[in-house]
Amino acid sequence: MTPLVAGAVLLAAVTHAAWNAIAHGIKDQLVAFTLVGGGGALCSAALLPFAAAPHGRAWPYLTGSVLIHLAYQFLLMRAFRLGEFGQVYPVARGVAPVAVTVLAALFVHERPGAWQTVGVLVASAGLCGVALWGMWGRRPNWPALAAAVGTGLTIAAYTVVDGVGVRDAGSPLGYIGWLLILQGLVIPAAAFAARRGELLTALRPVAARGLLGGALSFAAYGLVLWAQTRADLAPVAALRETSVIAGAAIATLFFHERFGRPRLIAAVLVVGGIALMLHPG
Template identity: 80%
Template sequence: MTPLVATAVLVAALTHASWNAIAHGIKDQLLAFTLVGGGGALCAAALAPFAALPRAAAWPYLIASVLVHLAYQYLLMRSFQLGDFGQVYPIARGIAPLAVTVLAAVFVHERPGGWQTAGVLVASAGLGGVALWGMRGRTPNWPALAAAAGTGLTIAGYTVVDGVGVRDSGTSLGYICWLLLMQGLVVPVVALTARRGELFAQLRPVAVRGLFGGALSITAYGLVLWAQTRADLAPVAALRETSIIAGAAIGALFFKEHFGRPRMVAAALVVAGIGLMLHAG
């Protein structure tokens, strides 16, 4: 992994944590994901004419990814409805790197070297520390934890599917555009069916925030897909999940959640893991 690729993924991590915080801050999660999905689809529609059409080999992966992303969005909405941002977000994101490492080894035959493995493990230990700290002193909210864990597994699933698909597509931009065009309109259609004439009045007070979140979402995942064409899936996934640290900081700044010394130690472990992954590159 080169410094340029690592920088792109770190920017994606910060951007991803930001749009998740925006979505969490909109209390009606159906409205939040309607706007994020719709905003992403609008950005994709604007960019698609300037991107090449993905190759035929990539379309089965695009369709599979849309299905997994829809499951991910449903579970993420449920976890935000049931739990606190500082608890469910780290768990959802922290499960993904190790799961991606296993899936990539089994299905893509990417077996990380010694430095990469060490980097993924060290970074995952830091990410797990943030997740455990978010649960400290609380009675476990099992439905929220189950939704967050399911979210993490769907993240791992679409990461591997898209990692293969974008490499076969021949165009990172075209792949992300068509992915968001196909999946981004599903939740808005569901919301329009469920809320009918009330939807637009409900959207108006939060429209700017939500659409901005959609723009952030396409930026974040577009950077990740580009990185997956230039590095192995496991270290990209581990580096991407530094969004947990950004999410913890956002939780402290905007949701008044305590950051604390354990999260500082966890952040140091993540930085050490990044160093090991860069050493491998």
């Protein structure tokens, strides 16, 4: 992984944490994801005239990815409704890198070296540690944790599907544009069918925030897909999940969730895991 690719993924991590925080901060999650999806679709529509269409062999991956992303968004909305941002977000993101490593080895035949494998495991341990720091001594919120774990598994699934699809597309920009416009329109359409006349009233007060979240979501995943054309899937997935550290800082600053020493230790583990993943050996 070159410094340019690593920098792009780290930027994606920060923007990803930001749009998730925006979505979590909007009380009505259907409204939040309608705006995020719509904002991403608008950005994609602006991109498509300047991008070549993906090759035909990439379309099955695009279709599968859209379906997996819908499951991901449903589970993420449920996790955000049931749990604290500072816990469900890191669990979801912490599960994903290990699952991506396994799926990439099974289906893409990308087997990381020893340093990279240890790095993914160390970083994932740190990511989950960010979430679990405050659970001792109180009853776990099992429904929220189950939704977060399910979210992490869908993240791993679409990461691998898109990693193969964007490489077969012949046009990374075209793949990114069509993926985000197709998936971005589904939830707004479902929200309109469910709410009809009430939807516009609910959207208006938070429209600016939600559309900003959509633009950030577009940028975050676009950068990751580009990076996947230039590096193996597992280290890109693990490096992307440093968004959890940004998410923990956001939870502290904006949602008044305590950061604490355990989260600091978890952050050190994440940084150490990244260093191992980038080890040349």
